[in-house]
Amino acid sequence: AQSVTQPDIHITVSEGASLELRCNYSYGATPYLFWYVQSPGQGLQLLLKYFSGDTLVQGIKGFEAEFKRSQSSFNLRKPSVHWSDAAEYFCAVGYYNFNKFYFGSGTKLNVKP
Amino acid sequence: GAGVSQSPSNKVTEKGKDVELRCDPISGHTALYWYRQSLGQGLEFLIYFQGNSAPDKSGLPSDRFSAERTGGSVSTLTIQRTQQEDSAVYLCASSLGPLPDTQYFGPGTRLTVL
Known part of the structure; x- marks a missing residue:
């Protein structure tokens, strides 16, 4: 069955450090991939999405993600984390x-x- | 323009009562979605409307759950004979086009069943 796995439940990084959040999907057909962020007391906000084309996509707030079909992954990255990035991140x-x-x-x- | 709105924002009910949750999508959005987010859990996909019709209702957790959408706009999620395990935040989203178009989420309705 189709599913999405985020293997890290909690991650702690220092402000200014780089960040990578992992996401793997299970189904082999052409996926449409998304990252959303949910800040405390806030609704879900779209960070970025991949539909086709360039496998490295840029999003808001300095985030980027790379689609790797061979690894069925769509990991989210940010070069330098800010305190305001503390939130919950969902891959979809x-x-x-x-x-x-x-x-x-x-x-x-x-x-x- | 306004975003997705949901009402009520909070609902406390007693076990066995029926509840109705409402979602107003972004104007012009053809697709509407309902999700359930239980404490510490991800989002569980419940149902998707394209226009007024829901092509697949298998995501609804039980036959106590039903949803409808009228006029291609407002949607209601009804839970009959609520149980304590129904306590969760119910999120609604809408998108301009059909799945898998980008979804825009409402603030949610927090349901507590005592």
Whole structure:
């Protein structure tokens, strides 16, 4: 069955350090991939998405993600984390002509001063 | 323009009662989605409407759950005979086009079943 795996439940990084959040999807067809962020008391906000084309996509707030078909991965990265990036991050996948959508279980990011 | 709105923002009910949760999508968005987010969990996909029709209802957790969408706009998620395990945040989203177009989320309804 189609699914999304985010292997890291919690991650703590120091402010200014680089960040990589992992995401793997299970189904082999052409995926449409998303990263959303949920800050405390806030709704879900789209960070970036991959539909086709260049496998390195840029998003808001300085985030980027790279689609690697060979690894079924869509990892999220940021070169230098800010304290305001502390939030929960969700990877999600959908497929064309498929009537469901899948979110991972989320990774909570804590930023140390 | 306004985003996705949901009402009520909080609902406390007693076990066995029915509840209705409402979602107003972004104007012009053809697709609408319902999700459930339980404490410490990811988002569980419940149902997707394209226009007024839901092509696949298999994501609804039980036959106590139903959803409808009228006029291609407002949607209602109804939970009958609520149980304590129904306590969660129910999120609604809408998108301009069908799956897998980008979804825009509402603030959610926090449901507590006592």
